[in-house]
Amino acid sequence: MEKNGRQMVVPGQVIVTGNEYLPGDGAYRDSKDVVAKRYGVIDISEKHIRVIPVSGAYYPRRGNTVIGTIIDVLFNGWLIDFQGAQNAFLPVAEVPRYINRNELREFLDFGESVVVKVWDVKSRGIDVSMKMRGFGKIEDGIIISVNPNKVPRVIGKEGSMVKLIKDATNCNITVGQNGKIWISGNSIEDEVKTKNIIDFIINNSTANGLTDKVEKHIKSLGLKVDSPEIIKENTDE
Amino acid sequence: MNNKMVKSLYEKRTDKRKFDEIREISAAVGVVPSADGSAVFQTGSTKAIAVVRGPRTLHPQHMQDPRTGILRVNYGMMPFSVWDRIRPGPSRRGEEISKVCEWALSSVVDLSEFPNTVIDVFIQIPQADAGTRVAGLNAAAMALAHAGIPMKEMISAIAVGKIDKTLVVDINKDEEDYREGEGSTDIPIAFTSRTKKITLLQLDGKISPAELKEAIELGKSACEKILEVQTDALLNGNKEKDEVKSKKEKK
Numbered sequence: 001m002e003k004n005g006r007q008m009v010v011p012g013q014v015i016v017t018g019n020e021y022l023p024g025d026g027a028y029r030d031s032k033d034v035v036a037k038r039y040g041v042i043d044i045s046e047k048h049i050r051v052i053p054v055s056g057a058y059y060p061r062r063g064n065t066v067i068g069t070i071i072d073v074l075f076n077g078w079l080i081d082f083q084g085a086q087n088a089f090l091p092v093a094e095v096p097r098y099i100n101r102n103e104l105r106e107f108l109d110f111g112e113s114v115v116v117k118v119w120d121v122k123s124r125g126i127d128v129s130m131k132m133r134g135f136g137k138i139e140d141g142i143i144i145s146v147n148p149n150k151v152p153r154v155i156g157k158e159g160s161m162v163k164l165i166k167d168a169t170n171c172n173i174t175v176g177q178n179g180k181i182w183i184s185g186n187s188i189e190d191e192v193k194t195k196n197i198i199d200f201i202i203n204n205s206t207a208n209g210l211t212d213k214v215e216k217h218i219k220s221l222g223l224k225v226d227s228p229e230i231i232k233e234n235t236d237e
Numbered sequence: 238m239n240n241k242m243v244k245s246l247y248e249k250r251t252d253k254r255k256f257d258e259i260r261e262i263s264a265a266v267g268v269v270p271s272a273d274g275s276a277v278f279q280t281g282s283t284k285a286i287a288v289v290r291g292p293r294t295l296h297p298q299h300m301q302d303p304r305t306g307i308l309r310v311n312y313g314m315m316p317f318s319v320w321d322r323i324r325p326g327p328s329r330r331g332e333e334i335s336k337v338c339e340w341a342l343s344s345v346v347d348l349s350e351f352p353n354t355v356i357d358v359f360i361q362i363p364q365a366d367a368g369t370r371v372a373g374l375n376a377a378a379m380a381l382a383h384a385g386i387p388m389k390e391m392i393s394a395i396a397v398g399k400i401d402k403t404l405v406v407d408i409n410k411d412e413e414d415y416r417e418g419e420g421s422t423d424i425p426i427a428f429t430s431r432t433k434k435i436t437l438l439q440l441d442g443k444i445s446p447a448e449l450k451e452a453i454e455l456g457k458s459a460c461e462k463i464l465e466v467q468t469d470a471l472l473n474g475n476k477e478k479d480e481v482k483s484k485k486e487k488k
Contacts, residue, residue: 008471008472009472010382010391010467010468010471010472011345011382011387011388011389011390011391011430012345012388012389012390012391012429012430012431013431013468014431026387028389030431035389035390035431037347037387037388037389038382038385038386038387038388039382039383039385039471040385053385054385055267055273055274055383055384055385056273056274056383056384056385056386057273057291057292057293057384057385059385085291085292085293085294085306085351085354086294086353086354087294123303123352
């Protein structure tokens with residue numbers, strides 16, 4: 001079982017028997033057996049066994065970038081809905097500019113969208129922050145939704161896929177791990193083309209040689225693709 | 238199988254199956270793209286679709302549990318699922334089945350990671366030929382796994398029956414409506430996949446304790462086969478779909 005790195009399990013299946021292994025996320029111990037608790041891919045690192053889910057709803061983790069909507073303005077911050085199990089809280093102190101505490105709605109009002117970083121995940125709730133480059137209020141462009149499990153395919157290896165699309169369409173793309181993608185470009189046509197390419201990736205996410213297919217698709221839209229060598233150079237940096 | 242000393246009126250099954258033979262089963266996951274998890278399960282002409290949504294915030298707020306998430310199951314038969322049209326919407330029977338399915342599934346899911354939330358399971362029966370609650374449970378267990386919900390084990394369920402004096406596995410509507418002799422007894426049973434514990438056991442009719450024990454054993458071995466199909470659909474289902482997709486692309 002250790003040889004095959006991409007082995008799948010269903011809940012209740014025994015992954016290994018023996019006391020030398022430790023159950024991690026998605027696994028539990030029952031006397032001598034380490035049993036899967038989730039449907040997903042087995043990940044064994046040394047003696048630590050995890051099951052990584054391959055489908056289902058989005059679970060926030062610390063450090064994730066998410067895109068959400070303001071659903072409530074409280075006295076010391078905002079409540080953000082990002083399609084997760086719970087709503088996130090953005091405190092005034094986590095906003096990198098002066099905010100008049102009596103007029104929170106002047107900065108972020110109901111229904112406005114933000115890019116935020118997940119700062120803390122507790123059972124009480126999720127805290128998010130805006131105090132870094134690239135995070136903040138969304139004022140232009142479009143937001144599209146994709147299946148959160150397919151977000152890694154949109155990003156690509158070390159961001160190669162996003163870079164490919166960015167270079168082709170000249171749009172800024174911010175991918176939220178919750179499946180929301182913010183696209184902002186010079187014209188609405190560029191943004192629609194970007195959306196088209198991302199939809200293509202989602203629909204072909206299981207195909208082999210996805211990058212080549214995406215390049216072909218970009219060319220079919222009448223856009224230029226930088227030669228692969230240049231992309232490789234850029235991602236190595 | 239049954240006590241051979243007493244002759245049973247039901248000697249041959251209406252659909253020519255063996256007494257311990259289940260109907261042809263098929264299963265698939267990911268059938269509803271907009272859901273967090275979904276599955277379809279079919280035995281013979283009984284078909285069940287299960288959809289899982291969540292974890293999501295639970296409303297009304299007074300139902301929220303700060304210690305754990307809760308499971309909410311909704312079972313319903315579609316109006317065209319049987320010959321006489323069923324009035325759509327909640328019914329007394331539907332509410333009862335929703336509740337027993339909820340209890341059957343609650344004992345395997347572990348929702349302590351999601352306090353104050355709810356996981357909704359919707360079971361719909363588009364086509365019914367007896368054994369809808371067990372088909373629904375089989376689909377629901379697969380859909381929950383597909384939604385990435387932490388579960389200690391899977392659940393497989395089967396309806397064992399006693400037709401006159403004969404014990405049969407996976408009864409269909411004809412057998413359920415059998416009126417001669419002792420008539421029919423319907424026993425839906427749900428087993429957990431690893432420890433083989435019973436999470437659902439209902440009984441509609443008359444049966445002796447000894448026969449009930451025998452019926453449970455029959456159900457247990459039938460559930461092994463069902464679990465195989467469920468596991469296969471989860472592990473290999475997507476692969477097949479992808480193969481079909483890539484074949485189409487090649488053409």
